[in-house]
Amino acid sequence: MRDDLKLVTAAIRLRAGFPCRWSVVSADGRGWFPQGTSPARDLDGLPYFHGDDLLVHVPRERLTIRVTRGMEYGSAETTLTPGSGETLVELAPRRIYDAAARGWYGADLHVRFNRPTQWMADSQHGEDLHVVNLLPGDGEAVETWTGRDLPWSDETHVARVGLAHQALGPVSDALTKLRERGSLIGYANAYRGPVETPEQLVGAGDPGFDARLSVVDAALGLVDSFSSAIGSAQAYRRLIGAGNRIAAVAGTSQRLGPIGRERTYAHVRGPLTAESYAEAVRRGRTFATTGPFLELAVDGEVPGATLDQVAGNRVSVVGRVIGPGVETVRLLTADGELASGPPGEVAAELTVNWPTYVVAVAEGGGQVRAHTSPVYLDVERRRVAREEDVTFCLRWLELLEDLIRDRVSADYLSVVEEARRVYQARLT
Structure with missing residues (x-):
């Protein structure tokens, strides 16, 4: 008989x-789970x-019980020593903010479909994760579920296989077809180190999730998003400053811990569906976050909007944040910081003399980060193409080409050259 089964002499019901x-933990760090549940540990x-109204068989000793529900909630905790029979534990986390009530829905766009179906369903609802994009482990899942909501979906929770796909280069017929069918195409888990220079970008890319190629795909309009907008904010802002219009997104690498630790919030107009969510991301109505709820408004318009201006116009910019751990909120344009301040609301006026963009960024200790997509400020229909950022991307392309020249076909290199022509044209 297993040692932990010998210890079980009581039961608690969690509601x-x-x-x-x-989480149910005894003093020695041992975890206790409902019968049939796969053991899991967070970071x-x-x-x-995950679940509710659950029965857990436990030892009759002091236990710590903790409950939470994803980033929109806090946590609650209690300790007790269960008696004989069944002990009811009623405990609920406090809600910090309600994104859906404001039309914002959070997604994890990078979850591998490598666990039992019930585990996936319980995880999505237990984390109150509005949208989950499952990366299939085999072709059968794609064939069975592409274009259909998975069975546990409801009005505020949508699960799909293949809603978003990982880009692996600028000449993929398969990804082109997926995009034509409405799938989102982007990069995930791109960098593992500092990426503030072209040399760092090319040297730090993860070959398994190679966002080094995003400088090509973004210029040619082949991708919808850049999912290192939190961890690789400098690279993202270089891309949008060079004239590329791609959304800021995020996704959790499911190596450890629960899903939804990083989320892409998208402002959906109308009911939540996989299609309405994808359309919101495609239009850049997003922010990426590890927890904070971050809002940006430029003359009342949310991220993804384009405001055409006459040189000399003034616009009002407001950033707001909700959530623990935030220390600073910053409003940034293509030229740098417009304003910053402590958590809450930061406001500023901006005189638009040339094409630019505005993003909001929230930062705190540890891994507290959030980054919006831009509100674009065109001037007489000219979009931002800041010389410093375009030159940065041209250098990025040059280093990328040197890296791949001996590994790819001439057709592939011709696509890189096409991207170079796009950036060079923007310099003029």
């Missing part, structure tokens, strides 16, 4: 009133499982 993420080593 929050809605699906949550639970801090804390055991967890």
Whole structure:
């Protein structure tokens, strides 16, 4: 008989009133789970499982019970020693903000479909994750579920296979066909180190998720998003400053811990569906976050909007943030910082003398980060193409070409050359 089964002499029933993420831990760090649940631990080593009204068999000793529900909620905790029979534990986390009530829906666009279906369903609802894009582990899942919501979807939770796809280069017929069918194309988990120079960008790219190629795809309009907008904010701002219009997104690498640790919030107009969410991302109505709820308004318009200006016009810019851990909110244009301040609301006026963009960024200790997509400010229909950023991208292209020249076909290199012509034209 297993040692942990010998210890079980009591039971607790966990009830929050809605699906949550639970941890039940004894003093020695041992985790306790409902029968049939696959053991899992988060990034801090804390055991967890999802659901509501759950029965857990436990030892009759002091236990710590913790409950939370993704980034829109706080956490609640209690300790107890269960008696004989069944002990009811009613505990619920406090909501920090309600994004859906404002028309914003959070997604994890990078979840591998490598766990049992029930685990995926419980995880999505237990984390209150509005949209999940599942990366299929085999062709059968694609064939069965492409274009259809998975069975546990409801009005505020949508799960799809293949809603978003990883770009692996600028000459992929398969990705072109997926995009024509409405799938989002972007990059995930791109960089593992500092990426503030072209040399760092080309040297730090992860070959498995190679966003080094995004400088090509973005120029040619082949991708919708750049999912290192949190961890690689400098690279993202170089791309949009050079005239590329791509959305800021994020996704969790599901190596450890629960899904939804990084989310892409998109402002959906009308009911939430996979199609309405994808359209919102495609139009850049997004922000990427590890927790904070970050809003940006430029003359009342949200990220993704383009405002055509006459040189000398003034616009009002407001950034707002909700959530723990934020220390600074910054309003940035293509030329640098417009304003910054402590958590809450930061406002400024901007005189538009040449094409630019505005983004909001929230920063804090540890991994607290959020970054919006831009509001674009064109001037007499000319879009931003800042010389310094275009030159940066041309250098990025040059280094990329040197890296891949001996590994790819002439057709591939011709696509790189086409991207170079796009950037060179923007210099004039």
